[in-house]
Amino acid sequence: MSDAVRAGDVWKRFGALEVLRGVNLTVPAGITYGLLGPSGSGKTTLIRVLLGLSRPDRGAVTVLGRAIPDRAILQHIGYMPQLPALYYDLTARENIAFFARTYGLTDRRPVDEVLELVQLAGRADSPLRTFSGGMLQRTSLACALVHRPRLLFLDEPTVGLDPLLRATFWGHFRRLNETGVTIMLTSHMMEEAEQADRLGILRGGAFLAEGTPEELCRRVGAANLKSVYLTLAETQGEPN
Template structure:
């Protein structure tokens, strides 16, 4: 049906299915090790898409290719309808690395100012965004504190604030909850859901399978290959398992049978 003649409900459904990221036959090899192997997946606009898998499954390499820090050997990445190499994409993306990218000899506010400068936020807009984000991650009272004095959880919160300070449309988070306590993990995921409501698309990697249920959809990865891709409830139903850990093992065993 033509978009001109579609009903309001049809338009809403079409927008909900709009892809933010399209990955097709992506491959990456380091020496003889194939880290990402013929990967194809689609991430929709306004969802939290979880990259689930053990260490060494290719999650970090995939995120680095999405950000543009690593070039794929094969395949393609399209973001917001543009090729990943398009310079216009960078300003609309936020990226939180697995290891802290903060300057530990600067204050929390100075770190935030650094990231604001990178993204072109100046003057009153910069001050407002820094204040808003430090409030959101509960660090407003530590704005003038040296980051080197922060705990691991506080650094994770500040890293998240830096990744979101410019209001990106697409956020890539590489193991954002590693080393943080359960209460902070829950607050992070509550915030991710709020960002989805605001139209932000999130791609998050984790090896915590209990976090999978908080994602809109999942991509289960093992040895750089996609085992399955769907909503958490659907993956549990298709596998006939009660937990995501058992479901992951089910799809992994199916992959082994196919390759045998």
């Protein structure tokens, strides 16, 4: 299978701030790819560039074989923004059904299925303002999944979740991978990123390192990813 995401020499500047500095990225189809890095390292900007929501100053992006921006390819992409980004006066079901409709889905069934998947069927008809943080995250994930995308961009999908729910989310990711869905997620937690198939460690808008978690540990000679990150950050510092 071909690559789900390809980015070549992507640069992006906001005012005087260089947010992305020549990012090169290849994500093979069917894996979970983790973008790891501290806040402000450019993770969200990179995701937005890959979606076509933000235009890079330089560089080219190809997603699912199409040059970005491409409105039609968005039909096959799911996006979970960092904020829950939901309508709090509507119920979970109404939120999911609304976003389903923006992908042309008017059928009830995919909405019910995805509610079942994130275990919200019991609270489907409660307004979101009565929801806990974890329930909002699950609703947000459901909204990104309802149209059965082939590629998922998840921006900090598990931030603020308890360990049990986080494990459940990773269970979902793995099952989606098995059906051929590619997942690209961001995280600032090393322990969590270890579960990804491939990792890109982003800092100051450029990759410090990129590869499978094992490769990264071997290359730096560290026992775990946390030491990989600390070693890399110390030896390379802020890239200039």
